[in-house]
Amino acid sequence: MAAGKRVSQMRTIIVGAVAGGMSAATRLRRLDPTADIVVFERGNHVSYANCGLPYHVGGVITDREALLLQTPASLRARFDLDVRVRTEVVAIDRARQVVRVREVDGGREHEEGYDRLVLSPGAAPIVPDLPGIERAFTLRTVTDADRLTTVLADRQPRTAVVVGGGFIGLESAENLRRRGLAVSLVELDTQVLAPLDPEMVSPVHAELRRHGVALHLGAALTKVLPDAVELAGGQILSADLVLLAIGVRPETTLALAAGLTIGPRGGITVDASMRTNDPHIYAIGDAVEKTDRIGAEPALIPLANTANRQGRLAADAITGKTVTLSRRLGTAIVQIFDLTVAVTGWNEKRLRAAGRTYQAIHTHPASHAGYYPGAQPMSLKLLFDPHDRRILGAQAVGGEGVDKRIDVLATAIHAGLTADELADLELAYAPAFGSAKDPINMLGYIADNLLTDGQRTLQWHELSGALAAGAALVDVRTPAEHAAGHIPGSINLPLDDLRHRLDELPTGDLIVYCQVGQRGHTATALLTGLNRRATNLDGGYRTWHAGQGSDDSAAL
Amino acid sequence: MAAGKRVSQMRTIIVGAVAGGMSAATRLRRLDPTADIVVFERGNHVSYANCGLPYHVGGVITDREALLLQTPASLRARFDLDVRVRTEVVAIDRARQVVRVREVDGGREHEEGYDRLVLSPGAAPIVPDLPGIERAFTLRTVTDADRLTTVLADRQPRTAVVVGGGFIGLESAENLRRRGLAVSLVELDTQVLAPLDPEMVSPVHAELRRHGVALHLGAALTKVLPDAVELAGGQILSADLVLLAIGVRPETTLALAAGLTIGPRGGITVDASMRTNDPHIYAIGDAVEKTDRIGAEPALIPLANTANRQGRLAADAITGKTVTLSRRLGTAIVQIFDLTVAVTGWNEKRLRAAGRTYQAIHTHPASHAGYYPGAQPMSLKLLFDPHDRRILGAQAVGGEGVDKRIDVLATAIHAGLTADELADLELAYAPAFGSAKDPINMLGYIADNLLTDGQRTLQWHELSGALAAGAALVDVRTPAEHAAGHIPGSINLPLDDLRHRLDELPTGDLIVYCQVGQRGHTATALLTGLNRRATNLDGGYRTWHAGQGSDDSAAL
Ligand SMILES: Cc1cc2nc3c(=O)[nH]c(=O)nc-3n(C[C@H](O)[C@H](O)[C@H](O)COP(=O)(O)OP(=O)(O)OC[C@H]3O[C@@H](n4cnc5c(N)ncnc54)[C@H](O)[C@@H]3O)c2cc1C
Ligand SMILES: Cc1cc2nc3c(=O)[nH]c(=O)nc-3n(C[C@H](O)[C@H](O)[C@H](O)COP(=O)(O)OP(=O)(O)OC[C@H]3O[C@@H](n4cnc5c(N)ncnc54)[C@H](O)[C@@H]3O)c2cc1C
Ligand SMILES: CC(C)(COP(=O)(O)OP(=O)(O)OC[C@H]1O[C@@H](n2cnc3c(N)ncnc32)[C@H](O)[C@@H]1OP(=O)(O)O)[C@@H](O)C(=O)NCCC(=O)NCCS
Ligand SMILES: CC(C)(COP(=O)(O)OP(=O)(O)OC[C@H]1O[C@@H](n2cnc3c(N)ncnc32)[C@H](O)[C@@H]1OP(=O)(O)O)[C@@H](O)C(=O)NCCC(=O)NCCS
Structure with missing residues (x-):
């Protein structure tokens, strides 16, 4: 901006008219009723709910219009915004502060000057260079969803292969099942949902299979054939429809060409006020790198909450406010049929890979008091730093x-x-909503036992090592539970009998376990108090068993 | 304790075998496998779920045994605890460190010595001294619930009067409706649920009425007749059954007689490690005063979370650990037919009464993204300190x-x-669970507008004063919304037309409103930017309207 120019005389150009871009535009308007704001969008739609697209394809959101939160006309009426769809920004001339725009229809180009430029171009689905790949669909825009719904209606496909077991891949698989297709899911990793550690993902695999999704884990797509796909090794999966969802990469074409700094994760580099290395250019949303809260390192966090937040902050920054985007956790959630999966912060795989010191807790609480009908089981995992005690992820x-x-x-x-x-949090408790000790409080109690009392626990993937080193394994559940399934090599000595049958315990180190870790904790406390060296198997049989479901613990 | 006595040689006596007492006992056992622990309970049951009692009466929790989480036998087996039911502690001799206990059956008394004494006697339902009151039931124990279910089965009452519109009163009213009774609710205050401010309680009154509960607010019970009750003013309400739920008072009989310090709120005074003024005596749960988080003053917080927390901390303290109960918020929740009500911290009435500076925000968000089916409306109120910006209540x-x-x-x-x-919180967002800007983030955005941008808002109860002082009132909703109900004296100028019809605005101060406050915010921003003095009606028409439902705003 020319020095001394009043904000209200400034011209701001925004590239991309969805989560980040449009949040910046509306906020800027509220901060300045007369500023000149132009938004360019190369697609057909603005302000739409990307996150709803899979559910529109699946017929859960029947009304397509419900996904279009605004239109250029409504944005003009309410916010006096100049929003131009089907208009692509194709180049930035930073020296002259102009962008070159091209009309998608006809290809006419012209230039537009800016005082401030905000880039919110999002991210693009990654499309690997494989034979036949042009037949594969992706799902990012309303237009993509339209294409899919048209194909579903017109061609009545009966089989589908979804490639990629991330959030969008799973939502797509579920919604294609909802439309009656036979769905195979192909994932290169040995598990779906990389943010989950292997022992946490077992119920997800089970849920997908239960709902008829054929899982192909550790499988690489090599070819898309006319009515099938081929995997490395030669397996052929029937596929009237192929949907690619193997991830997104930041849309940095414009930024790169304009010489803006790109960071190590492939996103545009911005400071905490969303400014690029060009002081007149801001960038936000999926296209940019944020700072990770746990590691303080650059991170892509391609999520709507952050895109919206950054849009508002960029507008604030443009009007001269001091703003700071807090470091990001990347909290995310996904519904998978009747299961919900949510994560925040780092997982164990990542902590381990980064060489961080951490401790893990697994629990299997009920959603609310067990004595009130309808409680649903859940598995929780908490990771924290044993030195400063801070929570690292969940x-x-x-x-x-x-x-x-x-x-x-x-x-x-x-x-x-x-x-x-x-343990100290006062969470709302009535029988239909939680427990007197909420599952969150319980995590605090367990952490306190580890941190303050020095109680010893062992992780599911450490068990075989400990047994090999000579420890004895004691199942403190009831004989009926033991009979229904137990860890090989364990002797059964129920908690309620333990006190009177101490002489039946093997000598040496003891590892005790129960179903979820709770009785094991009481047993460990008792044995420790009696001067036995006892360790509780964290998360009990259930976590151990879930860990066996994962292809191997080496993944950790 | 005799100086130098090892913890494991100590004898701890606990009075009261439910939430606080039993949590102390089990924890103490885990910390010390050989300590001598005796628990006295004058009632018939231990470790039971008081919080489930109304739902057992209503037939939601059909299995009575589900309420009894433990029995003396199971506590003996698992925790080697000596739990004696139907045994009342009737006196404490502090000098000699003995308690006098009386067997409820037969009345035999004897003494038991202690090194440490933990009092967790709970609270007792308040029973006013009124003619005929002995016919009224209360609901605190399993025995109370048994009495009620027996009467419901044997005498088939058709009408009930519940006295008291607090959490237990409302849960009881709902559950008696569930059993088919015609229920009247009598409440002295002009509203039920005192923790809610008057404009927040309107939907609760509506929900109760919708489900056939006859509300008698501002009504005083004066007499219990053989088949009815009489209210001040002479009104008679038919009542085959009368249930009293007008609150509880800390059970301090023992403590008082023993010369333990009682605090200003009528509970036993303890320090942050749950110790009374006698270093050998701890007290926990509903019987004791806690320190309020917002006011730093003594407070009763008769809730299960805190009772359980204190039980564990008392055990820790007894074994010599340094413990501190954090200051209490009193987070609470209640289901009222299809409505959920939850609160934390202070409400506006209390802040005002205490002369605290505060600011309020009202919103009416959807539970999750509006474009995804099944979103449910909610009203949120946030109270915070405009100086240090801290949250005071919600x-x-x-x-x-x-x-x-x-x-x-x-x-x-x-x-x-x-x-x-x-605004910075990263909350889990997928369409079925929240919004890209979660309602919690939105509260942050609105607070930022007030705190950082100095945006002006007006509360529903301030409107008439502002109008009397000469401000003009502008409804920025659509004509259809305006026609469906508006605030008297407002002119209608829809937000989307505002920019072009500025000349139709009256001169002078403007108050704008919409349905929930959001469009009013954009209108206020626009007008302020154009140098008009504009104020947004916080929470919009919906909050204002709810405020009119309350008997009078003087309650604030
Ligand atoms: C199917 C799907 C499901 C999702 N589910 C969730 C979820 O449940 N929770 C969640 O938090 N997040 C979810 N997301 C992610 C979320 O939608 C994104 O984080 C968010 O939309 C990013 O906002 P953005 O502004 O950075 O990019 P986008 O919303 O992608 O907007 C970028 C826009 O810029 C336009 N554009 C790009 N380059 C140019 C150019 N040169 N000229 C003009 N226009 C250009 C693009 O056409 C696009 O419309 C989902 C995404 C998808 C695709
Ligand atoms: C109907 C109902 C619903 C509730 N709902 C909720 C809810 O939804 N959420 C929530 O957080 N809280 C709820 N509560 C409150 C919760 O139950 C209490 O906060 C909690 O039980 C307090 O624990 P306590 O150990 O202090 O007292 P209590 O649990 O009441 O236990 C005290 C015990 O001490 C015994 N006792 C007293 N004096 C003596 C003596 N001298 N000798 C021997 N024994 C003695 C009593 O018989 C009693 O069994 C509810 C309470 C009731 C009654
Ligand atoms: C909707 C969109 C156009 C932004 O519009 P917006 O008006 O800035 O945002 P919202 O409708 O969320 O409203 C937020 C504003 O209303 C205010 N507000 C909300 N409720 C309010 C209330 N009850 N009272 C007062 N103000 C309120 C907020 O403070 C905020 O204003 P601010 O930024 O000036 O503080 C943009 O976010 C968008 O295009 N979203 C759809 C795309 C998307 O997010 N996709 C990914 C997820 S599916
Ligand atoms: C149940 C009751 C007897 C207490 O028993 P308890 O064993 O101390 O408590 P819980 O069953 O809640 O278990 C908590 C213990 O298990 C541990 N634990 C829970 N889940 C665990 C897991 N997965 N792995 C390891 N440990 C676990 C906790 O750390 C805690 O132990 P600690 O206190 O040594 O840290 C007592 O609270 C009671 O009587 N409750 C019913 C009455 C009541 O609360 N009424 C009011 C509400 S309706």
Whole structure:
């Protein structure tokens, strides 16, 4: 901007008219009723709910218009915004502060000058260079969804292959099942949902299979054939429809060409006020790198909450306010048939890969008091730093109440609460909503036992090593539970008998386990108090068993 | 304890075998496998779910045994605890460190010595001294619930009067309706649920009436007749059954007689490690005063979360650990037919009465993205300190997601987050669970507008004063919305036309409003930017309208 130019005389150009871009535009308008604001969008639609697209394809959101939160006309009426669709920004001339725009229809080009430029071009689905790949669909825009719904209606496909087991891949698989297709899911990794650690993902695999999704894990797509796909190794999967969802990469074409700095993760580099290395150019949303909260390193967090947040902050920054985007956690959630999966912060795989010190807790609480009907099981995992006690991440898989627990934990991490402090939270309790000790409080109690009392626990993937080193394994569940399934090599000595049958215990180190870890905790406390060296198997049989479901613990 | 006595040689006596007492006992056992622990309970049952009692009476929890989480036998087996039911502690001799106990059956008395004494005697329903009151039931124990279910089965009452519109009163009213009785609710205050401010309670009154509960607000019970009750003013309400739920008072008989300090709120005074003025005596749960988080003053918080927390901390303290109960918020929740109500921290009435400076925000968000089916409306109220920006309290009324939002806010208050910082929280978003800007983020955005941008809002109860002082009132909703109901004296100028019809606006101060406050915010921003003095009616027509439903705003 020319020095001294008043904000209200400034011209701001925004590239991309969805989550980030449009949030910036509307906020800027509220901050300045007369500023000149132009928004360019190369697609057909603006302000739409990308996140709803899979559910529109599946027929859950029947009204397509419900996805279009605004139109250029409504944005003109309400916010006096000049929003031009089917208009692509094809180049930025930073020296002259102009962008070159091309009309998608006809290809006419012209230039538009700016005082401030905001880039919110989003991300593009990754499309690998494979034979036949042009037949594959992707799902990013309303136009993509329209294409899919048309094909579903017109060609009545009966089989589908979804490639990629991330959030969008799973939502797509579910919604294609909803439309009656036979769905195969192909995933290169040995598990779907990379944000989950292997023992947490087992119920997700089971849920997908239960709903008729054929899982092909550790499988590489090599070819798209006319009515099938081929996997490495030669397996052929029938596929009237192929949907690619193997991830997105930041849309940086414009930024790169204009010489803006691109970061190590492939996104545009911005400072905490969303400014690129050009002081007149801001960038936001999926296209940019944020700073990770746990690692303080650059991270892509291609999520709507952050895109919206950044849009508003960029507008604030343009009007001269001092703003700072807080470091990002990447809290995310996905519905998978009757299961909900939510995560925040880092997982164990990542902590381990980064060489961080951490401790893990697994629990399997009920969504609300067990004595009140309708409680649903859930599995929770908490990761924290044993030195400063801070929470590093959490994962939850279950039904009702999964979103609540992860939101509370995301808030706790944001605020820097320690793991043991979770015991102190006063969470709303009535029988239909939680427990007197909420699952979150319980995580705090367990953390306190580890951190303050020095109680020993062992992780599911450490068990075989400990047994090999000579420890004895004691199942403190009831004989009926033991008979229904137990860890090989364990002796059964129920908790309620333990005190009177101490002499039946093997000598040496003891590892005790129960179903979820709770009785194991009481057993460990008792044995430790009696001067036995006892360790509780964290998360009990259930976590151990889920860990066996994962292809191998080496993934950790 | 005799100096130098090892913990494991100590004898701990616990009075009261439910939430607080039994949590102390089990924890103490885990910390010390050989300590001598005796628990006295004058009632018939231990470790039971008081919170489930109304739902057992209503037939929701059909299995009575489900309420009894433990029995003396199971506690003996698992925790080696000596739990004696139907045994009342009738006196404490502090000098000699003995308690006198009386067997309820037969009345035999004897003494038991202690090194440490833990009092968790709970609270007793308040029973006013009124003619005929002995016919009224109360609901605190399993025995109370048994009495009620027997009467319901044997005498088939058709009409019931519930006295008291607090949490237990409302749960009881709902459950008696469930059993088919015609229920009248009598409440002295002009509203039920005192923790809610008057404009927040309107939907609760509507919900109760919708489900056939006859509300008698501002009504005093004067007499219980053989088949009816009489109210001040002479009104007679038919009542085959009368249930009293006008509150509880801390059970301090023992403590008082023993010369333990009682605080200003009528509960036993303890320090942050749950110790009374006698270093050998701890007290926990409903019987004791806690320290309020917002006011730092003594407070009763008769809730299960805190009773359980204190039980564990008392055990820790007894074994010599340094413990501190954090200051209490009193987060609470109640289901009222299809409505959920949850609160944390202080309400506006209390802030005002205490002369605290505060600011209020009302919103009416959907539980999740509006474009995804099944979103339910909710009303949220946030109170914060405009100076240090800290959150002081929150209220939520609605359906799905009310518990989640209050739990996040309770966590935020606990952690000392500021109101505007709520905008930064990364809460789990997928269309079925929230919004890209979660209702919690939105509260943060609105707070930021007030705190940082100095945007002006007006509360529903301030409107008539502002209008009397000469401000003009502008309804920026659509003509259809205006026609369907508007605030008297307002002119209608839809937001989307505002920019072009500025000349139709009256001169002088403007107050704008919309349905929930959001369009009013954009209108206010526009007008302020154009140098008009404009103020947004916080919470819009919906909050204003709800405020009119309350008997009078003088309640604030
Ligand atoms: C199917 C799907 C489901 C999702 N589900 C969730 C979810 O449940 N939760 C969640 O948090 N997030 C979800 N997301 C992610 C979320 O939608 C994105 O994080 C968010 O939309 C990013 O906003 P943005 O403004 O950065 O980019 P976008 O919303 O993608 O907008 C970028 C726009 O810029 C336009 N554009 C790009 N380059 C140019 C150019 N040169 N000229 C003009 N226009 C240009 C594009 O056409 C596009 O419309 C989902 C995404 C998809 C695709
Ligand atoms: C109907 C109902 C619904 C509730 N709903 C909720 C809810 O939804 N959420 C929530 O958080 N809280 C709820 N509560 C409150 C919760 O139950 C209490 O906060 C909690 O039980 C308090 O624990 P406590 O150990 O202090 O007292 P209590 O649980 O009441 O236990 C005290 C015990 O001490 C015994 N006792 C007293 N004096 C003596 C003596 N001298 N000798 C021997 N024994 C003695 C009593 O018989 C009693 O069994 C509800 C309570 C009731 C009654
Ligand atoms: C909707 C969109 C156009 C932005 O419009 P917007 O008006 O800025 O945003 P919202 O409708 O969310 O409203 C937020 C504004 O209303 C205010 N507000 C909300 N409720 C309010 C209330 N009850 N009282 C007062 N103000 C309120 C907020 O403070 C905020 O204003 P601010 O930014 O000036 O603080 C843009 O976010 C968008 O295009 N979204 C759809 C795309 C998308 O997000 N996709 C990914 C997810 S599916
Ligand atoms: C149930 C009751 C007897 C307490 O028993 P308890 O064993 O102390 O408590 P819980 O069953 O809740 O279990 C909590 C313990 O298990 C541990 N635990 C829970 N899940 C665990 C897991 N998965 N792995 C390891 N440990 C676990 C906790 O850390 C805690 O142990 P700690 O106190 O040593 O840290 C007592 O609270 C009671 O009587 N409750 C019913 C009455 C009541 O609360 N009424 C009011 C509400 S309706």
